[in-house]
Amino acid sequence: MTENDTDQSPKTTPTFSELGLDTKILEALTESGYTHPTPIQADAIPEALRGRDVLGIAQTGTGKTASFVLPVIHRLARGRARARMPRSLILAPTRELAAQVSEQFEKYGKNHKLSMALLIGGVSFADQDAKLTRGVDVLIATPGRLLDHHERGKLLLTGLEVMVVDEADRMLDMGFIPDLERIFKLTPFTRQTLFFSATMPPEIQRLTDQFLSAPARIEVAKPATTAKTITQRIARLPSGEDKLKRAALRHLVETAENLKNGIIFCNRKKNVDVIAKSLQEHGFDARPIHGDLPQSFRTETLQMFRDGGLKLLVASDVAARGLDIPDVSHVFNFSVPINADDYVHRIGRTGRAGRLGHAVMLVTPDDGKAFDAVLKVTGLDKIEEHDISALLDDWNGAARPPEKGRNNRRGGPNKKEASSSRPTSNKGRDRRDDRHDDGPADPVVGFGDHTPDFLLKEMS
DNA sequence: AAAAAAG
Incomplete structure (x- = not known):
């Protein structure tokens, strides 16, 4: 364990059992078929187990979630929660992401008796309250609902042992930084903090300077770059022809090679609804997901999609980042994203874990600037055109x-x-x-x- | 200009 931190050359890959994790966790990992940690797990887990604060700079798809879930379980293995005083808190920017984190706790914590509560909006307070009152070891939350509970006096964060912030840069995008600061201030300074962000803009840097103490800074390379495992294509269309655009989408779906399942991204929630409905009317197996839909529907749809019970997910950018949906064979961009970064996130839903993925985007002359921006962020001179002349x-x-x-x-x-x-x-x-x-x-x-x-x- | 999250 004397290897230095800055070593960029490939080290001999350790196994999970060498990281110092509780045997019950190792058993759960083995049952899930995992033997070797990803780079961020290999670096972050030992630091976290030592009780250090961790600043993890990593994107989705690097195994980031397990790099905090495992040490948190380890730490909570001993001890017991008191009413309304959770022992750990995990903050995530979206409800789906929070739900996903809770699944990982269930998976790797199956051999522990940890109580857990998920505090997200869009669902009733009653169940969440009941759980808090009984006492939870693991509290997973989106900032809004967490503060809501706190304001109602149902929650004390003064007993917190560990706090995790996941996808901090996305929280910044969503205007959650003030909430995040408020939450930090409700917690004891003795807590351990594990903080994750894909990028480190000044606002995030300021936050970590203020609330992390001598963190182990762990930075991992982006997962396999987009170009390597994802075949990217565009299809050019004239502007202002909505019907043609929908027809083109159907065409792309119908002619897609080895289509197993796909996500269709739109820029606007309204468009998500329109496209999902249009596809359904044309006999496609499609359902919409975006932030204005009832949470129960969102959860159900996502679960169906994961289980293979749904072939096409028509989505806003709520699904662009963070969500772990294994095995998506195709991404269809119905619209060129307004923020070029979102393009990378969107197509990153496919071609994961070394599998091959396909991404096609409909481009009109109106998208000129946005498309140029996409080329810029991807570092591509051009994206090959998919022939839709027929x-x-x-x-x-x-x-x-x-x-x-x-x-x-x-x-x-x-x-x-x-x-x-x-x-x-x-x-x-x-x-x-x-x-x-x-x-x-x-x-x-x-x-x-x-x-x-x-x-x-x-x-x- | 969009979406997300507390209603």
């Missing part, structure tokens, strides 16, 4: 003003139309039927049915 041809064929095909209704059967590789939709034909019943009997001179692709592409 779809665009179809679409243009159906929507374009009538051509010679229609004359044939009077002029008799037309071989060319019958053999057209570009079938026009019924909808398109009906529209035209009312208008040009008296069109010229002679074939139109010009491109006719065979508009060259380059002309159709001018639109985008």
